[in-house]
Amino acid sequence: MTQNEDEAQPDVDYLRERVRHLEQASQWHHYAMDVLTSMTAIFGDHSQSRDVAAILESTHECVGRLLPLEDAGYYTVDDESSFHLSFRQAGCEGPELEAIVEQLIDEGMFSWALNQNHPVCLPCPGNDDKEGARDDHLVLHVISSRTRIRGMFVGRTRGHPIHPRDPGMKVLSIVLFNAAYALESAALYTLMDHQHKTLKKISERQSLELAHQYSHDALTGLPNRVLFSDRLHQLIQKGPTGDEDDSSHVAVILMDLDHFKRVNDSLGHGYGDHLIKNLADNLRTILADTELLGHHHLDEGHVTLSRLGGDEFGIILDRVDSLDLLARFAQHLLDNVSCEYVIHGHPVFLTCSAGISIHPFDGRDVDTLIKNADAAMYEAKQRGRNHYHFYTQDINAQTYRHLMLENELSRALDRDEFQLHYQPQISLATGKVEGLEALVRWEHPEKGYLNPGHFIPVAEDTGLIEQLGLWVVRRACADMNRLETTGLPVPRMAINLSPRQFRQADLAAQYAAIISDAGIQASQIELELTESTIMQDIDKAVEIFGDMQQLGFRLAVDDFGTGYSSLNQLKHFPIHTLKIDRSFIRGIPQDRDDAAIVKAIVAMAKGLGLEVVAEGVEARHQLDFLKGLDCESVQGFYFSRPLPYDELCEYLQASESVKATTASSQG
Incomplete structure (x- = not known):
C-alpha cells in the first residue's frame, strides 16, 4: 500500500x-x-367513558419499546395528593416495586423526582443487599401536563444507568406528557359524563324529589315540621273523639340538645351538622327496636320521628295506653342519646331535654300540642336539663313570666333602668384602691334591684347582652371621667365579657371606638372573661385576646380554677391578671384542698409574670392567708360591697383621707 x-x-x-x-x-x-405514532392509542375512543387502566396500558406499550424494563409501575395521584399504583407491568405482580417506592417516598427522593422536568435514573435501593442486583437502576419520570401533576412512572432496568439525554429518555418524556393529557381528558370526560347523568336523573325525578324536599329534612332525611304536623293532624282526626277517658292517646315528645350552640360556636356549624346526623341515626335505631317498643306497649308502625329544625326533634307516639310506660320510655330515650359523640376526632358529650304533651288532655289541635310540648321542654331545661317534663297548666304561667321578663328587659335599656355598681380591688402591698370591677344592676320599676343572675341569662339567650355590654362600657367610661373631674383617683376599671359578647366579630373595634370617644386610655380598662368560656374555643380566644392586646386593653381570666385549663394552654394567652374564684377563697385556710389550690394558682401566676386578684374575701383569716402568699390584690365584702357611684365617691374620699392621715402621722 x-x-x-x-x-x-x-x-x-x-x-x-x-x-x-x-x-x-x-x-x-x-x-x-x-413509537410516537402509536401514541394515538393512549387517547382511546372519546365517544366512550375513559378508563385510566386502559390509558396506562397503552402508555406502557409505548414505554416498553423505548426502555429495557425489568419491572414498571404507573402511579396516579388523587384529589388528596396521595399516590396509588394504578398499573403494573405484566408478570411483575410482586411487592418489591411497591416497597422500593415506599422507601423512595420516605427518603424524599420520590418528591424530588416529581419536581424535575426530565427523567432521572437512580441506583435501585437495596442493590448492596441482593446478590446480582448491583446493576439495577430506577428510572423515574413525572406524568404531568402543563398545569397539573397526574402521576409518576417508575421503571427498573438492569445494566448501565441510562443518561437523561439518551434518545429513549427524551421520547419517554413525550410519551408521558401525552399520557398526562390523556388522563386529564379522561377525568374531564368522566366529570362531564357524571354531570350529564346527574342532570338527567334530576330531570326525570324532579317532581318526586321536590315533593320529598318539601316534606323531609335535607340533613337527616327525616320528616320535617310540615310532614310532622300533617301526620299529627291525621292522628288527631281519626283518634279519640274527645272522650278523655279513652285509654288510647297520642303523645307528642319534643326534644333538643342541651347547649348545642356551644358546639356550633366552638367547633363550627359543620361539626354541628355531623352531630345532628349522628343523633338522628341514634334515634332511628332506638325507635326501630321492636323489643324495646313492645316492652313499653308501643308499636314501630305508630311512631313518627321528625327533625323540626336546628337541634330540635319531634316524636309522635300513637295509641299510648299507659302514661307511666310513656314516662319510662322518655327516660330511656334521654339515657341513650345523652352520651359522648366523636365528631371528626373531637369527643363531644351532650345531653338532651324533652317535653311531652298528650292529646286530648294538653290540646285538641296540632299547634296547641306542639306549643305545650315546647313549653314542657323549656321547663325541663330550667330544672337543670338532661330531663323530661310533662306539660302542666302551671308551665304556661312560667313561660309567660319568662316572656314578660324578656320584654321588660328589652325596654329597660331605653328607660335607663340599669345602673353600675363598683366593687373596689385593694392592693395588699399599699392598701390603696387600685381597681374597680363594674357590676351591672337592674332597678326594676316594680321589683326593685335585680341581681345579674336574675336577668343576665335571659339577656344572653335573647342577644340583648350585646347592647347591654356596650352600655356598660359607655357608663363605666363616663363615671371614670366624672371621678377625674372631682379630683379623686381613677383606678383601673374591670369590665366583664359574657360568652355571647366574646363571639362578636366586631367586639374589639366597638370597644376601642367607645373609649376613644370618652377620652379613656385602653390601658385603664381590664376586660374579664371566665375561664370556662375561654376553654370552649381556645384558638378563637387567643385570636380575640390578641386583637384586644394590640389595642392596649388589659386582659383578665375570671373565676380561674373552675374551667379546667392547663398551664400549656394558659401560656398562649396575652393576659395580665388571674382572678381566683371565690369558691376557693371561701374555705381557706381551713380547707386543705382549697388552700393548696390557691397556693398553686398564686405560684403559677407569679411564675408567668401575672397579677393575681382574689375574689370573695370576707374574713380577716382569709386576708392574712393571702398576704402570706404575697397575693397582689383582693376584693370582697371584707373591704366593701359593690357600691353605686355616689357611695363609691365617698369610699374613695375616705380612703384618701386615711392615707393622708397615716402619711402625716408618720412624718
Missing part, C-alpha cells in the same frame, strides 16, 4: 463509522417516530 493510500485509510474508516452512526440514528429516529 502506497504512502498516499496509508494516509487516506483513516479518512475512509472515519467515513464508514460516520455512515454507520447515521444509519443507526436514522433507524432509531424511524423507530421513535413509529
Whole structure:
C-alpha cells in the first residue's frame, strides 16, 4: 500500500463509522417516530367513558419499546395528593416495586423526582443487599401536563444507568406528557359524563324529589315540621273523639340538645351538622327496636320521628295506653342519646331535654300540642336539663313570666333602668384602691334591684347582652371621667365579657371606638372573661385576646380554677391578671384542698409574670392567708360591697383621707 493510500485509510474508516452512526440514528429516529405514532392509542375512543387502566396500558406499550424494563409501575395521584399504583407491568405482580417506592417516598427522593422536568435514573435501593442486583437502576419520570401533576412512572432496568439525554429518555418524556393529557381528558370526560347523568336523573325525578324536599329534612332525611304536623293532624282526626277517658292517646315528645350552640360556636356549624346526623341515626335505631317498643306497649308502625329544625326533634307516639310506660320510655330515650359523640376526632358529650304533651288532655289541635310540648321542654331545661317534663297548666304561667321578663328587659335599656355598681380591688402591698370591677344592676320599676343572675341569662339567650355590654362600657367610661373631674383617683376599671359578647366579630373595634370617644386610655380598662368560656374555643380566644392586646386593653381570666385549663394552654394567652374564684377563697385556710389550690394558682401566676386578684374575701383569716402568699390584690365584702357611684365617691374620699392621715402621722 502506497504512502498516499496509508494516509487516506483513516479518512475512509472515519467515513464508514460516520455512515454507520447515521444509519443507526436514522433507524432509531424511524423507530421513535413509529413509537410516537402509536401514541394515538393512549387517547382511546372519546365517544366512550375513559378508563385510566386502559390509558396506562397503552402508555406502557409505548414505554416498553423505548426502555429495557425489568419491572414498571404507573402511579396516579388523587384529589388528596396521595399516590396509588394504578398499573403494573405484566408478570411483575410482586411487592418489591411497591416497597422500593415506599422507601423512595420516605427518603424524599420520590418528591424530588416529581419536581424535575426530565427523567432521572437512580441506583435501585437495596442493590448492596441482593446478590446480582448491583446493576439495577430506577428510572423515574413525572406524568404531568402543563398545569397539573397526574402521576409518576417508575421503571427498573438492569445494566448501565441510562443518561437523561439518551434518545429513549427524551421520547419517554413525550410519551408521558401525552399520557398526562390523556388522563386529564379522561377525568374531564368522566366529570362531564357524571354531570350529564346527574342532570338527567334530576330531570326525570324532579317532581318526586321536590315533593320529598318539601316534606323531609335535607340533613337527616327525616320528616320535617310540615310532614310532622300533617301526620299529627291525621292522628288527631281519626283518634279519640274527645272522650278523655279513652285509654288510647297520642303523645307528642319534643326534644333538643342541651347547649348545642356551644358546639356550633366552638367547633363550627359543620361539626354541628355531623352531630345532628349522628343523633338522628341514634334515634332511628332506638325507635326501630321492636323489643324495646313492645316492652313499653308501643308499636314501630305508630311512631313518627321528625327533625323540626336546628337541634330540635319531634316524636309522635300513637295509641299510648299507659302514661307511666310513656314516662319510662322518655327516660330511656334521654339515657341513650345523652352520651359522648366523636365528631371528626373531637369527643363531644351532650345531653338532651324533652317535653311531652298528650292529646286530648294538653290540646285538641296540632299547634296547641306542639306549643305545650315546647313549653314542657323549656321547663325541663330550667330544672337543670338532661330531663323530661310533662306539660302542666302551671308551665304556661312560667313561660309567660319568662316572656314578660324578656320584654321588660328589652325596654329597660331605653328607660335607663340599669345602673353600675363598683366593687373596689385593694392592693395588699399599699392598701390603696387600685381597681374597680363594674357590676351591672337592674332597678326594676316594680321589683326593685335585680341581681345579674336574675336577668343576665335571659339577656344572653335573647342577644340583648350585646347592647347591654356596650352600655356598660359607655357608663363605666363616663363615671371614670366624672371621678377625674372631682379630683379623686381613677383606678383601673374591670369590665366583664359574657360568652355571647366574646363571639362578636366586631367586639374589639366597638370597644376601642367607645373609649376613644370618652377620652379613656385602653390601658385603664381590664376586660374579664371566665375561664370556662375561654376553654370552649381556645384558638378563637387567643385570636380575640390578641386583637384586644394590640389595642392596649388589659386582659383578665375570671373565676380561674373552675374551667379546667392547663398551664400549656394558659401560656398562649396575652393576659395580665388571674382572678381566683371565690369558691376557693371561701374555705381557706381551713380547707386543705382549697388552700393548696390557691397556693398553686398564686405560684403559677407569679411564675408567668401575672397579677393575681382574689375574689370573695370576707374574713380577716382569709386576708392574712393571702398576704402570706404575697397575693397582689383582693376584693370582697371584707373591704366593701359593690357600691353605686355616689357611695363609691365617698369610699374613695375616705380612703384618701386615711392615707393622708397615716402619711402625716408618720412624718
